[in-house]
Amino acid sequence: MKELMVDYSSSFDPNFSHEKLAQQTLTRLLRATAEYMRRIDGHWYLSVMEKWGNDEALDCDIKVWERLVIYEMKMLSSLLNIHGDDVVTVMKVLQASPWTLTYACDIDVRSNDCAIVTYRNCPTLLALENEGKGREGLICQELEPKLMGIIAHYFNPNIRVTPLKLPPRDGSGDICCQWEFMLER
């Protein structure tokens, strides 16, 4: 069996494909791609904001992500065979989301129908805090609750998402945000 490539420092391979890479290299690539996605999204937001202002940029952001989170849920649940209508199903998809690779996130599953999700590190919030314009007031307090709701309702429209803690936060040691997902049957 041919040895897997840990990188592509070797000579040109006309038949190169990702299949030839080692498993650990693929996971590193997936991590880098997650950060790449975040940057593409961020650059679009900033470019529209600079040209047309924050209201237009936020409006586009909402339209884009209302569509894309549905796409992401479909893609992940089909690819990873994640199905169900309880909170724990939502948690599995959150764990597997490419975005989660860019965050430090704790999930406390209390039962199949109740979980607390805590984001301890969020590069988007860090960037917004560094910018200092207070945009986290809109993005974290308006857009994110809407998106968390769409994610949960993709699996079950009766799942209730309650933000327990949202930015602005008390210093850089504080958690970024915290959410309760609950389904009452």
Place this chain on the structure above:
Amino acid sequence: MELVDYSGTFDPDFSYEKLTKETLLKLIRSDAEYVRRIDGQWYLAVMQKCGNDVAFACDAEIWEKLEAYTMKITCKLLNIHGNDVVTLIKALQANPWSSSYEIKVDLINNDHAIISFINCPTLLALERDGSGREMLICNKLEVKLMELKAHYFNPNMIVTPLKLPPRDPNSEICCQWELKVDR
């Protein structure tokens, strides 16, 4: 045991490291499509709100910044280094977009190659859209971006588009480029 999917019970320590290679490859392919959709959905949202001129201006501005980053992360991660055409081709084969496209490379020597994009989902979408946006995106922006990618490795690399959309109905090639360094 490695997971082929995540249909099992919740694992508090789930990570991509627990998935099989086959599943990771599927994720690589779906992420490439996701990347394309993030960019495409932003373009469409801005176009619907502010018109195509603004959307195109944002698109150009963003990718003029991000092309170098794309090459940088690909090369750093995969240890791809050099200043010849073959180095650029290796980065094109492996970057986060590459799973979305089908490319054919005719490597004449390390400083000279012809690269053909056989399948391009963005061009397919633009052709279906029917408003002729490929004239701006493929004929203006992509030419500039291919140069940025080439010049990331070597500012003397010459990029010549040999074939650009619109394409003949029977053409299998979406676009074709000659890449060359004269030493």
